[in-house]
Amino acid sequence: VQDQATVDEAALMALGARGLIRPSATALQVVLGPIADVVAVEGALAGVTAAPGLAVGPVGWLRATDCDVPAEGCGIAAEEAAFDAARHDLANALTARARIAHGAERAIVEAHAAMLDDPALLAATRHGIARGASAAAAWRAAIRPQGEALRATGDARLAERADDMRDLERQLIARLMGLETTAPVFAPGTILLADDLLPSQLLGLDTATIAGIAVERGGPTSHVAILAATLGLPALVAIGPALRDVAEGTRVILDASEALLHLDPPHEKIAAAEARIAAIAARRADALARGHAPCHTRDGQRIEVFANLGSVADATLAMANGAEGSGLLRTEFLFLERETAPDVAEQTADYQAIADTLAGRPLIIRLLDIGGDKPAPYLPIPAEENPALGLRGIRVGLARPEILEDQLRAILSVRPVEQCKIMVPMIASLDELRQVRTVLDRLCAELGRTDRVPLGVMVETPAAAITADLLAREADFLSIGTNDLTQYALAMDRGNASVASALDGLHPAVLRLIGETCRGGAAHGRWTGVCGGLASDPLAVPILIGLGVTELSAAPAVVPDIKAMVAGLTLPAARAHAQAALACSSAAQVRRLAREFAA
Missing domain, CATH: 3.20.20.60 (Phosphoenolpyruvate-binding domains)
Known part of the structure; x- marks a missing residue:
């Protein structure tokens, strides 16, 4: 696989490095090519394939919002000390994760660590603190415009890199504000839904319980798309605002290979999808043997x-x-x-x-x-x-x-x-x-x-x-x-x-x-x-x-x-x-x- 096709090259490299293939997203389905002829299907939402595959399960929502931060600080020295401590803590966490990560996951974590050391970001944050802002407000004011500038280029890949900057913004602010970062727990076989999904959110989950991912926004070459393919998780992105109306616990069929999310399908359709998953797994085992x-x-x-x-x-x-x-x-x-x-x-x-x-x-x-x-x-x-x-x-x-x-x-x-x-x-x-x-x-x-x-x-x-x-x-x-x-x-x-x-x-x-x-x-x-x-x-x-x-x-x-x-x-x-x-x-x-x- 060369460069980017339906799935980013790094995802496929990492898929090979990790060897993580699930029956719901078998190796045979990893690169099916772009779905250019997706048509509307009654009872289904259409999106863009980020990682092909098939999964059946109940919906679980992951909702994240930006937390409020104090505008004014408690003194320049105190805020600088707090910023340095939080940045040091996050850098250590990223370094520790990089040591045990492989392939795409390691590349993403290392990219976050590199951004955390960006001289321009650090200088802008310290300038904000010097003007009386809290460390959290100064950090947000420094990093957010850079992400917005990437989105404003109109380049899809640069816009998706802006998600990494938003991810880093949230991670550091969580440490500055002393917020708990405990990941939510989902039942096994959950189809994870999100308005958007950041790399650290996905990496923080017990992905063994996740059968697939459907996202309102996002793009097919984002780091989350890369990670999904790495983990063998079928993923659909750019579904649009209609996804918000899907209720927690709704049973769905995520057919990411066909770029469709079937909502509350009849029992016979679920049975047929589960039979397809089992048949694919059996063929895969025979081929491997x-x-x-x-x-x-x-x-x-x-x-x-x-x-x-x-x-x-x-x-x-x-x-x-x-x-x-x-x-x-x-x-x-x-x-x-x-x-x-x-x-x-x-x-x-x-x-x-x-x-x-x-x-x-x-x-x-x-x-x-x-x-x-x-x-x-x-x-x-x-x-x-x-x-x-x-x-x-x-x-x-x-x-x-x-x-x-x-x-x-x-x-x-x-x-x-x-x-x-x-x-x-x-x-x-x-x-x-x-x-x-x-x-x-x-x-x-x-x-x-x-x-x-x-x-x-x-x-x-x-x-x-x-x-x-x-x-x-x-x-x-x-x-x-x-x-x-x-x-x-x-x-x-x-x-x-x-x-x-x-x-x-x-x-x-x-x-x-x-x-x-x-x-x-x-x-x-x-x-x-x-x-x-x-x-x-x-x-x-x-x-x-x-x-x-x-x-x-x-x-x-x-x-x-x-x-x-x-x-x-x-x-x-x-x-x-x-x-x-x-x-x-x-x-x-x-x-x-x-x-x-x-x-």
Whole structure:
């Protein structure tokens, strides 16, 4: 899974790291793609899928309000002391939580800790205290405008980061005011409803009692959405004010995969949903039991099923789930959230640890994909009007050759030498690939490597897809990043909430680009894989195989399900299905066709 699709990349990384999959949100459902054809259903509320899945249970409300704080303080010295003590207490709590957290949860907690040390926030708070405000009032006056400014940008992701600032505001004020932060207790199987939900609220709950989440506001790429996917909780957001009328204790069916919350459904509908949940769990258990065998279609076509990784924990889960290797190691985890770039030794150690965990299985390492929506403080990139079309991916590596060379040196140091392949992100021209190959060959000569190190490309731009035959003359393999390819093909920004619901990788235009890529690769005997979100989408997999894809790299937790699905396919049926999909007029029509094929 690459970048953000229906579920943020970090969520899927964390899902793999934690291995927390529930029957109500099985691995097979984790990445179903955006629901672009949601229609009104009587007795149901529609929202936006944040974490797919199915759950049945009674409603439990979590309501939170901002507490009143005194406007005036009890003296500058006293208020500063109180502020320092509360901040120190919260910092310690965040540090303690980060030590035991993993994946997305740890990243979120660390982000909160970093905000707590923000010099501008601290200076503004102390300025307010110096003018006579209470510490709580000064803190609120300092942090709230920053959150409002993020919302005012109109950027959906920045607006969702404003929720983190509101979360931090509440956490520190609670300590300043001496408020109890005991989390409410819900009965097992509760469908949690909230007008909005902050990360600390969800982390503070006993999530073992929560079967799913439905939120009036929020967004599909928020930290709460990430956490929900991490915890295996189906989640629906942006339902709107109608959610407020749902009474405590109302029995509901949360079908987050279909973006619907069914209110007080009849008994037979509940029974049918519970039967679906049980059947999904049974299929999942069977797939896991048979998941370690090499993957073939029913008529013998070899399809490699790999896993996307971002950590050693991901690799461990991938091996437990029968992955045949890694089709994508995201190396950004080493470069983000730090003040300086990792050196060669640090990178080598991390790559080697993951290679060791894979026990000799193939490891495809993607070169640093940074820039755009993933900035780093030590790689200053001037403000860009459209970062998605600016300095990102391999363009950053070519602009900063020391970063590229250090990473290549580290990869070349991994043993055994034949285990690693290298993949270049955001390729748009053959010249970019040639520049990387020139650097790689020079470093190999310096290190005394005489073997040809496999170098492949990520097909994420329409330019790369259309010229796949040219790229395949010199690239050793092609791997399609379907999320960025979809964004660029449909001219729809993944971070723009007004168009995100229509951003679907099963759009016929995207499928035609995938087919063109497979043809271009095959013309020169190169294999084509998919490491984007569609590789984990059960509706997409038969189409991908029918288009000529022979390698799928999915979220670690879904590997057994993807293998089981492939084992039930025949190549002629998949090819006919793919051709029918190419003839569809919309993504919604393709999804209807895919559901019929899967039935």
